Amino acid sequence: xxxxxxxxxxxxxxxxxxxxxxxxxxxxxxxxxxxxxxxxxxxxxxxxxxxxxxxxxxxxxxxxxxxxxxxxxxxxxxxxxxxxxxxxxxxxxxxxxxxxxxxxxxxxxxxxxxxxxxxxxxxxxxxxxxxxxxxxxxxxxxxxxxxxxxxxxxxxxxxxxxxxxxxxxxxxxxxxxxxxxxxxxxxxxxxxxxxxx
Numbered sequence: 001x002x003x004x005x006x007x008x009x010x011x012x013x014x015x016x017x018x019x020x021x022x023x024x025x026x027x028x029x030x031x032x033x034x035x036x037x038x039x040x041x042x043x044x045x046x047x048x049x050x051x052x053x054x055x056x057x058x059x060x061x062x063x064x065x066x067x068x069x070x071x072x073x074x075x076x077x078x079x080x081x082x083x084x085x086x087x088x089x090x091x092x093x094x095x096x097x098x099x100x101x102x103x104x105x106x107x108x109x110x111x112x113x114x115x116x117x118x119x120x121x122x123x124x125x126x127x128x129x130x131x132x133x134x135x136x137x138x139x140x141x142x143x144x145x146x147x148x149x150x151x152x153x154x155x156x157x158x159x160x161x162x163x164x165x166x167x168x169x170x171x172x173x174x175x176x177x178x179x180x181x182x183x184x185x186x187x188x189x190x191x192x193x194x195x196x197x
Contacts, residue, residue, distance in 0.1 A: 002147035007181035011149055014175045021104040022142040026095030027051045029135040047127050048120040051097040052189055053081050056112040062196045080105035103175055112169040116192055118162040123187050130158025137165035139177055151179040162186040
């Protein structure tokens with residue numbers, strides 16, 4: 001039975017689950033449908049949200065560019081974090097993008113996996129997270145195919161172009177998940193990365 005979290009809540013992932021190592025982190029969202037206006041003019045472009053993972057050290061810093069996992073760098077050097085690839089529209093049910101995490105392979109210097117979603121070409125397309133609904137992040141035990149945690153993100157993020165749905169981090173030798181739910185005005189992944197350098 002999955003635990004549903006609210007913003008700011010944290011939950012143990014590995015405590016009491018000694019064998020847990022292989023996770024799927026699913027992220028999803030739906031575009032808000034807009035009416036087409038006269039004769040179908042004004043049809044909005046697809047909103048292309050991109051999920052990424054930042055592998056941070058104990059000081060919440062990135063040690064190398066290779067510790068940023070996204071559609072252009074789908075696999076960490078250690079093989080512990082693998083991105084499923086880019087979903088260009090957000091249409092359909094279920095996860096839009098998935099990240100596979102093997103906790104046993106995460107290097108000892110990595111203390112936190114920060115999940116972030118940004119809108120591709122948000123400035124050119126005049127798009128923000130006010131145009132997104134039903135956003136969520138969930139953590140699944142891959143070996144048992146059992147959802148452990150889900151966090152439905154219900155706040156209004158109008159005007160914001162990057163979203164931090166959640167993070168997985170080490171605590172006293174165990175791994176925990178935190179429902180972050182913060183938004184920023186970072187317009188691209190490289191701007192987000194600068195925050196952690």
